[in-house]
Amino acid sequence: MKNTISILVENKPGVLARIAAMFSARAYNIDSLAVAETMDPTVSRITCTAVGDKLEIEQIMKQLRKLIDVIRVINFTTANGDFITREMALIKVNAQAKNRVEIMRTSDIFRAKIVDVSHESLTVEVTGDENKMNAILELLKPFGILEIARTGQVAISRGSKRLIDRQQVPIKKPGRAKKPQQNKH
Amino acid sequence: MFKQDLDPSALTDCRKTILSSEKRLSHRSSIVREAEMKKLTGAQIVWESLVREGVKFIFGFPGGAVINLYDELMNYPQIKHILVRHEQGAIHAADGYARSTGKTGVCLVTSGPGATNVVTGVTTAFMDSIPIVILTGQVATNQIGNDAFQEADIIGITRTCSKHNYLVKNTTDLAGTIREAFQIASTGRPGPVLVDLPKDVITGESPFNYPAKVQLRGYTTVTNGHPGQVKLAIREILKAKRPVIYAGGGIINSGGHKELAELAEIARIPVTLTLLGLGGFPANHPLFLGMLGMHGTYAANMAITNCDLLIAIGSRFDDRVTGKVEAFAPSARIIHIDIDPSSISKNLTVDVPIVGDAKNVLSRMIERLKEHGDFWKATRGPWLKEVGRFAEEHPVHYELSDDVIKPQFVIEQIHQLTKGQAIIATEVGQNQMWTAQFYQFTQPRTLLSSGGLGTMGYGLPAAIGAQLAFPDRIVFDIAGEGSFQMNVQELATAVQYQLPVKVAILNNQSLGMVRQWQELFFDKRYSETSLASQPDFAKLAEAYGAAGLRADHPEEVVPCLEKALSIQGPVVIDFHVDPEEKVFPMVPAGHGIDQMILAKPRKRIRKVVPLTFPS
Numbered sequence: 001m002k003n004t005i006s007i008l009v010e011n012k013p014g015v016l017a018r019i020a021a022m023f024s025a026r027a028y029n030i031d032s033l034a035v036a037e038t039m040d041p042t043v044s045r046i047t048c049t050a051v052g053d054k055l056e057i058e059q060i061m062k063q064l065r066k067l068i069d070v071i072r073v074i075n076f077t078t079a080n081g082d083f084i085t086r087e088m089a090l091i092k093v094n095a096q097a098k099n100r101v102e103i104m105r106t107s108d109i110f111r112a113k114i115v116d117v118s119h120e121s122l123t124v125e126v127t128g129d130e131n132k133m134n135a136i137l138e139l140l141k142p143f144g145i146l147e148i149a150r151t152g153q154v155a156i157s158r159g160s161k162r163l164i165d166r167q168q169v170p171i172k173k174p175g176r177a178k179k180p181q182q183n184k185h
Numbered sequence: 186m187f188k189q190d191l192d193p194s195a196l197t198d199c200r201k202t203i204l205s206s207e208k209r210l211s212h213r214s215s216i217v218r219e220a221e222m223k224k225l226t227g228a229q230i231v232w233e234s235l236v237r238e239g240v241k242f243i244f245g246f247p248g249g250a251v252i253n254l255y256d257e258l259m260n261y262p263q264i265k266h267i268l269v270r271h272e273q274g275a276i277h278a279a280d281g282y283a284r285s286t287g288k289t290g291v292c293l294v295t296s297g298p299g300a301t302n303v304v305t306g307v308t309t310a311f312m313d314s315i316p317i318v319i320l321t322g323q324v325a326t327n328q329i330g331n332d333a334f335q336e337a338d339i340i341g342i343t344r345t346c347s348k349h350n351y352l353v354k355n356t357t358d359l360a361g362t363i364r365e366a367f368q369i370a371s372t373g374r375p376g377p378v379l380v381d382l383p384k385d386v387i388t389g390e391s392p393f394n395y396p397a398k399v400q401l402r403g404y405t406t407v408t409n410g411h412p413g414q415v416k417l418a419i420r421e422i423l424k425a426k427r428p429v430i431y432a433g434g435g436i437i438n439s440g441g442h443k444e445l446a447e448l449a450e451i452a453r454i455p456v457t458l459t460l461l462g463l464g465g466f467p468a469n470h471p472l473f474l475g476m477l478g479m480h481g482t483y484a485a486n487m488a489i490t491n492c493d494l495l496i497a498i499g500s501r502f503d504d505r506v507t508g509k510v511e512a513f514a515p516s517a518r519i520i521h522i523d524i525d526p527s528s529i530s531k532n533l534t535v536d537v538p539i540v541g542d543a544k545n546v547l548s549r550m551i552e553r554l555k556e557h558g559d560f561w562k563a564t565r566g567p568w569l570k571e572v573g574r575f576a577e578e579h580p581v582h583y584e585l586s587d588d589v590i591k592p593q594f595v596i597e598q599i600h601q602l603t604k605g606q607a608i609i610a611t612e613v614g615q616n617q618m619w620t621a622q623f624y625q626f627t628q629p630r631t632l633l634s635s636g637g638l639g640t641m642g643y644g645l646p647a648a649i650g651a652q653l654a655f656p657d658r659i660v661f662d663i664a665g666e667g668s669f670q671m672n673v674q675e676l677a678t679a680v681q682y683q684l685p686v687k688v689a690i691l692n693n694q695s696l697g698m699v700r701q702w703q704e705l706f707f708d709k710r711y712s713e714t715s716l717a718s719q720p721d722f723a724k725l726a727e728a729y730g731a732a733g734l735r736a737d738h739p740e741e742v743v744p745c746l747e748k749a750l751s752i753q754g755p756v757v758i759d760f761h762v763d764p765e766e767k768v769f770p771m772v773p774a775g776h777g778i779d780q781m782i783l784a785k786p787r788k789r790i791r792k793v794v795p796l797t798f799p800s
Contacts, residue, residue, distance in 0.1 A: 010403060018344055025345035055530065062527035068349045068369060071403045
């Protein structure tokens, strides 16, 4: 299964290499990767998607946490709560005069923008989740895609919770409040 | 009286003296502060930092990139530098020092080849969780990436084989980085931390301020087990009819050997240890089963296979321990206590994980178990009897000979002559496994052996490191002639510092362990495992300035060892042993650990594991 993992790391040189090295040394696969600074310039946020079974993904999470420069890790796919993912792509489409209108109409449907135009091509900028990206690519394919530049996935949780905050406490179900007291003995 | 106390003049007097003493104090601290704020060179900062970390020994080898550090070292007589003959020797010696003392070992090497030569040692320490701080020289920051002379990207090279590593880019960051390195190396699951020091960082200047503790937001270690999980573990122990404890290096690292013994005794649970755990539970204890795994005892492996509860403590289910994972403790519930969360459920899923320091968690478990009194009485009898029977059926043994020296006999004699009090380093291979089987370790930190990585050439430098830490103890390196030659140059180090390390070579003129595999699994096709062409080791030792002895006959073994022990300096004893001798039991690769190849029972055998269980 594909897992979307967000990692907060120290914004230091070599940190990305450290994470990539961990993945390759332990033979895990990264499908996509996106890195950028956060509001706090000392912290960077890495979003990666990785495929693996439950045990493998659990190991990836543990190995990530073990890295000294990793501050916080969350696997959105397995964590409680909803999340949003987005990717962005620049798609250079073969655009002869007869196809131009059709391409632009398709782009409109996906709320994509035409960002460059030439006699033979149109370049479309599109953002969305993985499904949307695949859908527009599928529809543009018949015209002939000349080139594509696609980013890795970025992800964020819905609601006001932030990743930088301390471990999110799971919402207590009513009637379970007694349990911690029993643990005292 | 009261009046006098309240007398203003008396008060002022009193205040005056307090003030003046305060002034003196603050004056003194200001001198210290001044000294600390005075600009120091990077080289001075490195040594000042090491002094503050309490470093007494540093193992190293100089070179161009670290020449300023070596120059400054002459002003720090409180730090003794041990000049090795190869950088690999430096890091293994620091490793041996760390393993035998529990303190952080330190080594210093130059850039490029100096740095790449320590990589094997870094990985060795990483696999076995040994705290070492490695200082490597580096070309100046403006030359990094230019393929400069003796430049190597050691940070890139060691990224996945060290706990952490640093490239220091400014002299101002130096002190803080060294503090962080020591903190990371020695806490949590210990490990090697490498600090790369470019030449301009060492020659640059900065005010010196050594932080007492550094806060790392990405580095937290859980040392106390979760109380809920401990409770679950106790429930499992109370329920279990056939429990076994399987403990590893974590017992040694946490210093929890006493707690382990107490837990085993109050719950009457037999104990087996991994190679790195040996010494963590006394080998002469009636509840001890011996080592487990590929060359483990029949009793230990059968106990694991038949148990209904496995309590893993500070061990990581290494493949040399588990054999075929599916056949490892197949019917058991598993409790796993480990300080490293990533060790838990890595190789096999466990039922009760407890993340925490073994010593802390065990003492909590003991507290809880004591409330239940002699709960074990009702159920434990049959299990202990069964395990006792395993031990009696196939004890670890070998056949004595009057004509040829048996390697196991040599190890037994070393044990007897040193009364089991020696520190034993081993190389890797048959010598290592025989030592684990036949030297009865009763104290922690007395076995120094490369377990995870299996580094040949580890033993001699490690013995040197341990001997420095314990000048009054007997330190042996039990070696094979193959491994010994991999770092034989360190004999010169032992001679230079007059370290009375005793090297016992079990010389079978071959790479014995590989040969054993070839004999058993490759139709006796002995491909490239003969070491018949070899130096005269006694003469070689003498050439280095050490004493050299040789024994060819069983009768010579004891006199040779006695003579070696009577010699003040380093000694190499070349025991020409039976080349046909093999390590048994043995679990063939890919098999369950109950599928052992056992040594055939013979007439003249020696029982090694005395198992008399208390009922």
